[in-house]
Amino acid sequence: MTAAPSPHRSVLLEEALEGLGLKGNDRVIDATFGRGGHSREILRRMGSDGALLALDKDPEAIASPEADSLREDKRFELRHLSFTGIEALAEAKGWAGRVDAVLMDLGVSSPQLDQAERGFSFMREGPLDMRMNTMEGPTAAEWLMTVSQQELAEVLWTYGEERFSRRIAEAIVSERNKAPIATTKDLVRLIEGVVKGRDPHKHPATRTFQAIRIALNEELSGLERGLCSALEVLRPGGRLVVIAFHSLEDRMVKRFFRDQERGWRAGEPIPLLGRIHQGRLHRIGKAIKPSFEEVRANVRSRSAVMRIAEKI
Numbered sequence: 001m002t003a004a005p006s007p008h009r010s011v012l013l014e015e016a017l018e019g020l021g022l023k024g025n026d027r028v029i030d031a032t033f034g035r036g037g038h039s040r041e042i043l044r045r046m047g048s049d050g051a052l053l054a055l056d057k058d059p060e061a062i063a064s065p066e067a068d069s070l071r072e073d074k075r076f077e078l079r080h081l082s083f084t085g086i087e088a089l090a091e092a093k094g095w096a097g098r099v100d101a102v103l104m105d106l107g108v109s110s111p112q113l114d115q116a117e118r119g120f121s122f123m124r125e126g127p128l129d130m131r132m133n134t135m136e137g138p139t140a141a142e143w144l145m146t147v148s149q150q151e152l153a154e155v156l157w158t159y160g161e162e163r164f165s166r167r168i169a170e171a172i173v174s175e176r177n178k179a180p181i182a183t184t185k186d187l188v189r190l191i192e193g194v195v196k197g198r199d200p201h202k203h204p205a206t207r208t209f210q211a212i213r214i215a216l217n218e219e220l221s222g223l224e225r226g227l228c229s230a231l232e233v234l235r236p237g238g239r240l241v242v243i244a245f246h247s248l249e250d251r252m253v254k255r256f257f258r259d260q261e262r263g264w265r266a267g268e269p270i271p272l273l274g275r276i277h278q279g280r281l282h283r284i285g286k287a288i289k290p291s292f293e294e295v296r297a298n299v300r301s302r303s304a305v306m307r308i309a310e311k312i
Contacts, residue, residue: 010037011301012243015288016103017041019241019308025049026100029090029233031083031226032056034109036066042103043073051075053093057082057133058112082133084222087229100238102230106223107245108213110300116184120213122205125185130209132217140212141182149173159220159248160211167194168208210246220252227256231280234311240281243306250287250305257283257309284308 010016016038020028025047030039033056042052052075056062062080070076081089083104090096112118116126119140130140144152149169156165171194172181181187188205195204214220230240244250260281288306295302 010034010041011105011298011304012288012290012294012306013037013041015306016105016241016243017045019239019284019288019306020101020103021239021310022046022101026051027095027098028052029086029099029102029230030054030105031086031102031230032105033061033067033078034105035061035064035111036070038103038105039070039076040066043070043076046075048075052077053089053095054078055081055083055086055089058109059133059135060111060115061109064111082222083226084229086226087232090233096233098235099233100235102234102238102240104226104230104240104242106219106243106249113300119184120209122184122188122203122209125183128182128184128187130213130216137216140216141180143212143216144172144181144187145176155215156208156211158211159214160207161247162207162211164195214248220248223249223252224256227253231260231311236311238311239284240309240311241306242308243304245303245305250307253307254287257281257307260309280312281309282312284310 020042022028022042022045028042028046028050030042030052033039033054036054039052039054046052054076056078057080059080061067062078067078071078079089086102087096090099108120112132113121114124116124117129118134119126119129128139128141128144131137147155152172153165153169156162156168162168168191171190172187175181175190181190187208191205191208227240227242234240242253244253261279261283263279285308288308290298290301290304
């Protein structure tokens, strides 16, 4: 029996809105629209002359009923675009250096996890897809048919911190020589046959699914480009709020905020994109995590970490 889809809940909603520091008629970018929970609340608190530009690279998010309900608001615009394109889009709109706040809510949404045909969840039988943007790029099944054993092991170790990475990579390559690994359950069964001494609190396929998804969608390299772009479009005093859902993302956000706060120092490697600068961000407060009450109401929020910074 297929489990009922989980209702979509925007994680750290009130904390994110407070972190954005909205004043009224702001220019805001919601870089990860999802199902519009954050966007809807931003609009509710925004003045009549404010403007909200929302982005998402998932075509299903763009076509969702939640998106349609917000399109009636003249202050709202939604684009099918990854947040790596923020800077170019802001330039085209005349928003470069004039944006009051940017919100980036990373990770996989509940609707994506709950749709078996998307292939994100090891708990549901479906085609092994895992693409955030279903309109481009290879599926996870196609990628697993061509990736080398060494590269696959490195992906599982680096992005999933999977201690059985070599064994799993070897088993995948061995199996694909016999038959394609076409569904989520095909991959789950293979991993269950390899991973021994399981963590009782974590499914043995958790780390592998996470690692393949991150690699397939180039999530970490895209995050670094997105953070740089968000910083460029903000005005001085503008806020950047980022919600991460696993340690690799959060470490990258934490390092980016730290490095942008202290600036480039002589003798160090040239910063990303060759931009040599003094400190450009000021971190606001400490990392924020969901309350006990929020985690109890929405278990998927348990790993969330939110960080806030202000452009100098």
